[in-house]
Amino acid sequence: MKHNGSATYQRFPMLDGLTALQAEQYQNSFAPHSHETFQITLNESGLFKNQINGHCLCAWPDALIITHPDEIHTTICDQPMGHSFFTLYVSPDLFSHRNNGIAPRFAHVLHNTGASSLLQEIKHHSQTGRSISAHQIIKLLDQLLTEQLHEPVRVADHSWLTDHLQETIDQPFKLAETARQTGISSFKLIRLCKAETGMTPLQFVINQRILSSQQLLRQGVPITDVALQCGFYDAAHFHRHFKKLTGLTPASFRKPWLS
Template identity: 25%
Template sequence: MENLIHNINYIKPSKEKEIFLYEGHFNNFNFEKHVHEEYTISIIEKGSMKAFFNGFNHKLDKSSIITINPDEVHSCGILNKEGYKHHSLYINPSVMKNILKENFNSELLSFKDVFFNNNMLYNKLAYFIRLDKAKIDLDLVWECQFVNLLEDILKLNTKVSSNIKPIAKNSYLIKQAKEFINDNFHQNLTLDDLSKEFNISKYHFLRLFKEQTFVSPHTYLILRRIEKAKQLLREGFSIIDTSYICGFNDQSHLNRRFKSITGLTPGKYKSFF
């Protein structure tokens, strides 16, 4: 029987800043479609992985730098029995906003491409982003390296603008719907609730929502609940309180959904913070 690999680790280098380092190594696990509240920058250390971004499937290996905006639906998983090992840097939007304001005189940002290639930047990221506790230095050196790397990525692969571009009617509707779900994540929303809120046929709404987000409204509601659960667990809430605050029926319901999306139980995730 082949060895089963399923290893995940997190580090929060700074107590003051919402920045997380992540390491994952798998040969038997596929992440369901999900979102992150944070900006995500990832590299693959070894192996290859399949990924879903913006409605298309991709094969990625260690030549790629992966950049994902907050609330962008995506998934990833194994391609073969060798699996893959990858590292990610998660950056809270408030941290990114400050960096943008100070360095780009802007408060708006989105990564232009989900993945791109740059060997020199990849090597810098590989040295910095690998989750090696012996190398994590919480002083000025670490923070300077972090800001310099982020600036390099922003210059290469972002749309930074001081003006908000007009949003198409359907896009604006779905943006409002997502905000409504975010504000009411703890409630058992139905398709009827959403269609009445936005005065639209529920079947038309469902089609528009899936076209633009690649998931159903119900799936998106679950994803937002999981993101809220992650936040509460990091803040020290108990698993049972987290499950009820986030609208899950019970602790076992949270456990099932949490692990299918993060690869961890809520208890294991909580232990890192």
Template identity: 25%
Template sequence: MGSGATVRAWRPRVAGVVEVLHAHFPSHAYPSHTHDAWTVLIVDEGAVRYDLDRHEHGLAQAQVSLLPPHVPHDGRSVLPQGFRKRVLYLEPDRLGGTNLIGAAVDQPEYVDPLLRHRIHQLHGVLEDGVEDLEAQSRLTLIEERLGQHLRRQVIDPPDRSDAGVAAQLRDLLDAHVPDGITLEDASKLVHAHPAHLVRAFSREYGMPPHRYLTGRRVDLARRYLLDGRPTAEVATLAGFYDQSHLNRHFRKLLGVTPASFVRS
């Protein structure tokens, strides 16, 4: 690793994500290697050149790169000042499995502003580490869009609004406000694909499932606060990660902290 390089890596509590990596490499160049996971890469500073299966490719800040499992690739900076990148490593059975490796080898870069923005948003959620349902929701939409690229389908085909599916998901969220429910478990109970669940719910109720659940948790926290329970206890009872997590969402939704809410 070159001088001045910084790396941060962790495994989040999100099914399907093997590892998250944030790195700054002023001079480091990767030798040829492989991963046993799908590699979803965005560059925040600089530009990267790499060989994938003996063919040269380049990745700039406006693009998203998807490197398939088990295919050799290397990596090096195009510019003398190096590059800064963020990476998601997804389990090999995601994105339709290994039968789409050939498509990723043929076309590993995509100019797709919406996809890149969604990946950027997911990294923020994963770095925060406390919004599990939001991370699951964002990941399933990213995987859906990557799958569309791999299958050469039209990007973002219109979905049919499904009020029944949305209502079933809302009932599940209402029944699991403090403990929450994973998108994968909800999809099994409703018998709908996770991406369809997120889209149907968002169309029907004007917000994604994770935002709805957060609102319900804030409502529950208000009831506990008005009952006179201490804020730290309320955070746990209402399903928040900790008191700081409660404070952030409470203020975002109501404009005041829990303490100010109780005093009022």
């Protein structure tokens, strides 16, 4: 029998409310998605697989996996006993503030014993109810910054296509209708969107809806209202896609923001 494991979302009071995800023996893969934050993951068991920019990157236990803000990735959870990992979501502003105003760039898989130990310590404190200090977080960021890549960072090109899709995220998505509106074939629309975003048009729209919904959930907007405002048919449709992209239910995501 397949056991889906558990995923717990937490919010910390320091530094504008850092958040974290603790997954234990988790077996549901994540659909293509992105975050507005840096995602710093400590792999604790199994072979962690992250598909980024068309490449599958693997990490063994104690390695760190990093995705950058707005970077499309798919986490593949296919280990027989599930995956256990701890993820910290860090605002780009926190890193830039520690890095002379420059947004850092990292390798997607890091083997930094100091940073791994610090993240393990933060995770342990969160699990045992001990206070996590801003000093611990700053120490982790500074340790990670020693690993940053010193190369030009490609700035995402928000083309007319993604602008058009962004404007329609609260409306029912129909590929043929979107193709007609943009004056190109459905096939070309899919190809251009994947080249621009790494996603199909529908995947892009759903990801943007989930990002918008997270802002409303943090504000305490009722889940059914969030679903309808963000273009989902109903709360069940919203619930299904939210969990597929985040590993959490909307209610689980919202809970730390209501306390």
